[in-house]
Amino acid sequence: MQVILAKPRGFCAGVNRAISIVHQALERFAPPVYVLHEIVHNTHVLEELRQRGAVFVEELEEIPKGAVTVFSAHGVSRAVADQAAKLGLRTIDATCPLVSKVHRRIIRLVNQGYDVLVIGHKGHPEVEGTCGQVDGNVAVVSRVAEIDTLDVRDPERVGYVTQTTLSVDDTEELLKTLRRRFPHISEPERTDICYATTNRQAAVRQLCDEVELILVVGSKNSSNSNRLREVARLRQTPAYLIDDAGEIDPHWFAGIQRVGISAGASAPEHLVTGVIEWLKRQGPVTVAEMAGGEEHVSFHVPELEG
Incomplete structure (x- = not known):
């Protein structure tokens, strides 16, 4: 394999x-x-x-x-x-x-008199935190079908923000529909979907051209991990979301010779290593890393006062 x-x-x-x-x-x-x-x-x-x-x-x-x-x-x-x-x-x-940046944008839009659409998954902690930054007119949009029924005060004064861990593919379809209904909608200068989500989804898209099956290491309630599995399945590549090697089903690999492995943005690398070790115990395995750009983003960790 x-x-x-x-x-x-x-x-x-x-x-x-x-x-x-x-x-x-x-x-x-x-x-x-x-x-x-x-x-x-x-x-x-x-x-x-x-x-x-x-x-x-x-x-x-x-x-x-x-x-x-x-x-x-x-x-x-x-x-x-x-x-x-x-x-x-x-x-x-x-x-x-990057979530704080979205918070600042929704506050700015509401202060400027806009109705704001939060594109994201209803009930997700990030979406609830974003909506809770303001007291203005805010609505959560999760599906294209919801756009036609949106009630806004002024179609000329509508803006949006997005959850940072959404599917790039799904969000683009939502945005196309929003732009048709609200031609003057206020958009962020750059997408609110974070660099890590975008990069990991792009890597899985490329991986789909090289493998027959993809394992995504991540927890079931991880939005960005679920989106990685969806990216693969949209490209007709079987994909499974697993917390760790203990959730692997050997039957998945019948007739499979090329397997891709990715991991959500909250999954530690030692879990990926555990999956590789599990595969090696099943038979001969060669492991290679796909070509891809390095991420050099880091955020300051504040010093905590005693």
């Missing part, structure tokens, strides 16, 4: 930053350190942090007064930040800087 590794794959700068903030908080303050929601959507990352003393909660009321509390990489609404202050929590914001 020939295995080709997607490039790039795995951790992005925002995930690295968020995980580093939790590690630093655990080192600087005595555990437990509380984290509102999953810091990133990966079960292995969460378990490793739990072992060090991180406690993940879904509601602020679960956190003792005065406790150190980290907001996840997906960001939170203003109401959540205000509630944390009222509860006397010591908060640390690990929101990805």
Whole structure:
């Protein structure tokens, strides 16, 4: 069997930053350190942090007064930040800087009198955090079919932002429909879909031309990991989303000689290594990494005061 590794794959700068903030908080303050929601959507990352003393909660009321509390990489609404202050929590914001950029844009649009469309998955933490930055006229759009029924105050004063982890292909279809209905819609100078999401999807598209099956390493609730699987399937390449090698079904590989492996932006590289080791135990395997650009993006990790 020939295995080709997607490039790039795995951790992005925002995930690295968020995980580093939790590690630093655990080192600087005595555990437990509380984290509102999953810091990133990966079960292995969460378990490793739990072992060090991180406690993940879904509601602020679960956190003792005065406790150190980290907001996840997906960001939170203003109401959540205000509630944390009222509860006397010591908060640390690990929101990805690219998500924060989307927050600034939606605030600016609302202040300028626009109705704002948030393109993304309803109920996703990032989408809820983005919508919660403003009190203006905001609607979440997930499907093309929803666009015709949108109720806006002024079709000439409509803008949009997007969730950073969307499918580039799916979003383009949504945007084409939005532009037809709102010819003067205000668009960001550059797409809100982050560089890591775009690069990983492009690598999987290229991988589809070289392999017969693709394994995407990532957790089931990871938006960007699910999008990688969808990118492959849209190109008629069988693809499976797995948390780790333990979820592999040997029957997938009947008659398969060329396998591609990618990983979502919140999946650590050691999980990819585990998948390769599993494949090697099944028989002779050669491993190569596809040609691809290096990512040199990094985000500043703030020093936490003791």
